[in-house]
Amino acid sequence: MTALVALARRHVWIPPLIVLILLGAAIGIMRPSTFAMDQINIKIAAAMTLVLIATGQTIVMTRGGIDLSVGGILSLTTAICGTRGDPGLVESLLWIGFVLALGVVVGVLNGLIISLGKLQPFVVTLATWSILEGCALTVLPAENSGVPQSWFDIEHAMPLGVGVPMLLLGVLIVLWAWFSRTRVYNEVRAAGSNERSAYLNRVSLLGTNAWAYGLSGFFAAAAGLYFATQTGAGSPTVGTQYVLPAIAAVVIGGTSLMGGRGTLVGTIVGAFILTLIGDVVFLLKLQSYWQWVVSGAILMLVVILTGLTETRAARSGGS
Numbered sequence: 001m002t003a004l005v006a007l008a009r010r011h012v013w014i015p016p017l018i019v020l021i022l023l024g025a026a027i028g029i030m031r032p033s034t035f036a037m038d039q040i041n042i043k044i045a046a047a048m049t050l051v052l053i054a055t056g057q058t059i060v061m062t063r064g065g066i067d068l069s070v071g072g073i074l075s076l077t078t079a080i081c082g083t084r085g086d087p088g089l090v091e092s093l094l095w096i097g098f099v100l101a102l103g104v105v106v107g108v109l110n111g112l113i114i115s116l117g118k119l120q121p122f123v124v125t126l127a128t129w130s131i132l133e134g135c136a137l138t139v140l141p142a143e144n145s146g147v148p149q150s151w152f153d154i155e156h157a158m159p160l161g162v163g164v165p166m167l168l169l170g171v172l173i174v175l176w177a178w179f180s181r182t183r184v185y186n187e188v189r190a191a192g193s194n195e196r197s198a199y200l201n202r203v204s205l206l207g208t209n210a211w212a213y214g215l216s217g218f219f220a221a222a223a224g225l226y227f228a229t230q231t232g233a234g235s236p237t238v239g240t241q242y243v244l245p246a247i248a249a250v251v252i253g254g255t256s257l258m259g260g261r262g263t264l265v266g267t268i269v270g271a272f273i274l275t276l277i278g279d280v281v282f283l284l285k286l287q288s289y290w291q292w293v294v295s296g297a298i299l300m301l302v303v304i305l306t307g308l309t310e311t312r313a314a315r316s317g318g319s
Helices: 002-010 014-030 037-062 070-081 089-117 121-139 149-155 164-179 183-193 195-200 205-231 243-252 264-283 290-318
Strands: none
Touching: 014 264, 014 290, 037 070, 037 164, 037 183, 037 205, 037 243, 037 264, 070 089, 070 121, 070 205, 070 243, 089 121, 089 205, 149 164, 149 205, 164 205, 164 264, 183 195, 183 205, 195 205, 243 264, 243 290, 264 290
8 A cells, every 4th residue: 555655646647547548438438439540639639728728837836826817818818819810921920929928928927926025826816817808808809710820720730640739749748858857847846845945945936936937827828829729719708718627637637736746747637637528528418517517526536535645645654
């Protein structure tokens, strides 16, 4: 039992991965075509917005914070994309760069306000979320299909039979493998584990907050770009649908709510679990609200199991 607890602590994404495999098997039994390559591409495409926004949330929660402003960033970026019409290549690149930079700036400002004002991340990012939602509605009062056709075509391309979302997922995993070994990430994790200890070891708490929330803003803006190109539409309120699921995906994946421990593999698994739950509910012909019930039940179960694992590990370490 001790060995199993140690394994669960070292690889916190294994239990949710088992849940994901079981969900996939259940869907495969009910609909065998699920495992065809085109269907796999579709599932990955459906989950990628949540994966991207949850990636940034993973970094922030590893720091010991939380970022609700990602919903506002997502809404504002899709709203901006929905007003672009049909720009040329250079103009498209400039707008994409602007949107990503906007996400970074908002995130860095969040981090600085939280650190300098010694304020609660929940309150600061909630206020930012509200402001950005208002800005999104100013830019685009209602959902429209004004996303450039060239952006839509690129996102739906199938080079060598592999969808762009699948390639994007691979790139994201490679980037995380690199980032998790950098000094920045190690300092973010150290500050999330113990701020006082990190400060005494000359880790800049202000800097770690700026990095964590800045990267969260970047990934939220990237999620907005992805959503707009996938759907071909701009939506000024879509961010509201992703804030809580992103947090749930991170927690289900094994990132600690107390900070100091984060795993992108677990977050990706958590995002796919939440996505596949909707498919199971649909295939069982249940009412749509059961998706929320099942998602909440899984989240509660993960939190309980994590607490039990931490308690058992603490007792094992003390004995």
